[in-house]
Amino acid sequence: MKIIRSKTFTGERAWAALDIANMNGITTRLHWTDQPYKWHTNDGQEVFVVLDGQVRMHYRENGLEQSVLLEVGDIFYADVGTEHVAHPQGAARVLVVETAGSV
Incomplete structure (x- = not known):
């Protein structure tokens, strides 16, 4: 239990992650960031939930x-092949659910 x-x-760096499950x-991973990620396409589906920021x-x-613009409680769903990039507006915490090993 957790x-x-x-x-x-x-985190000590942008996109630092805490593995939850x-x-x-x-x-399922909790990320902290204050910097943009990079354009990418996941191998599988991705659920991206803004928890803070x-x-x-x-x-x-x-x-x-x-x-x-995603705010607290908003959810972004990326289907297979959806090219995307997240740009936090200041510090943000997000929950990401995706296939293990995705970019």
Whole structure:
């Protein structure tokens, strides 16, 4: 059993992660960051939940770049092949559920 106080989690570097669970190859990780990630496409599906802060999520759909501002409680779902990049607006904490070993 674990109890995790996400608001107190910080990392020594951007996108530092706390592994919460690995269930049959699907990982759940808590990330802290204050810097953008990189454009990427996951091997599988990804669920991205903003727990603290704001994140501007950029994604490409039908060849066009779009973005949406995600706030606390918002969820971004990336299907297989969805190219995307997260840009936190200051410090943010996010919960990411995805296939183990994804970028």
